[in-house]
Amino acid sequence: MKKLLLASLIALLTGCATPLPNIDHSLTSKGQSSRVRFIVLHYTAIDLPLSVKVLTEQEVSAHYLLTDEVEPRFYALVDENRAAWHAGLSSWKNYTALNHSSIGIEIVNPGFKDEPDGRHWYPFSDRQMDQLVALLKQIKERHQIAPENILGHADVAPQRKQDPGPLFPWKRLADEGLIAWPDANAVAAALPKYEAELPDIAWFQQKLAQHGYATPQTGVLDPETHNVLVVFQAKYRNTKWDGVPDAESAAILDVLTAPKPKQ
Known part of the structure; x- marks a missing residue:
């Protein structure tokens, strides 16, 4: 009797089990890319x-x-x-x-x-x-x-x-060819223009956002824009990163956001 009950239980469990899907991995789609950007x-x-x-x-x-x-x-x-x-x-x-x-x-x-x-x-x-x-x-x-x-x-x-x-x-x-970097000669060439006339805060905000930073577009040097400038300067000009807009920061931003030459 025990053997009969055990056999019945096994049959019941086997019948209730979800069958494994039949997946063929021999094909690959051309249209795909990594999730990592x-x-x-x-x-x-x-x-x-x-x-x-x-x-x-x-x-x-x-x-x-x-x-x-x-x-x-x-x-x-x-x-x-x-x-x-x-x-x-x-x-x-x-x-x-x-x-x-x-x-x-x-x-x-x-x-x-x-x-x-x-x-x-x-x-x-x-x-x-x-x-x-x-x-x-x-x-x-x-x-x-x-x-x-x-x-x-x-x-x-x-x-x-x-x-x-x-x-x-x-x-x-x-x-090492891993990241983009502003060309020093291009920055030096752009510097006199911004030394003669510094752009307004709206220009800095637009350029920082164009480069990639989440930047307010308020037209005023608010705390959030100051914080973005600190991060930007600390990365590209770490000798002075006080969050104050200046000619060198403008020249670096100009070069970084300039349209890339067509290949």
Whole structure:
């Protein structure tokens, strides 16, 4: 009797089980592309052990964590095909909520320390940058990411974020062919024009938005526009980033937003 009941139960369970779908993976559509359009770079502002703990045990996450060890290495924490929770409220050009369209890379770096004589920022080591450049080249190639879409957290969230900070070596990434960078000769050529007559705030707001930043179009130097200018200057001219519109900032913006020559 027990054997009969067991057999009946097995038959019942087998009959109720959902059959596996019959999927043939031998074909591939031509019309497709990667979901990844952006790479967003961060500093952790905490040490390596705490960075690991936060990025693996809390709600915040990233695809990669670059250590600050003598021989830096990456921890791969989230598969590139999945969204990591690293960008938060964010935007660039016409895109918003960049978690869903970006790869996030956290770099172990203390960020800054406030001292009586002011704020001191921590540099990134050359070995960290060597590792970062190598990974960025792979990701850029893998997902066909445009140079203007490799960004800092501050670029996509200028009202609340500062990372990776003014000491992040963006020019190194430009020299490696990873990001767009204003040509120094073109900036120098444009500078006298803006020294003679500085554009109004509406011009700066328009150019900052054209470049990609979420910028108010109020025509006045409001706190939000000031914050965007700070982020912009810290990236492209980190010797002075006070958020005050000036001729050099105008010349850099002019060059960055100039129409690209037709191929």
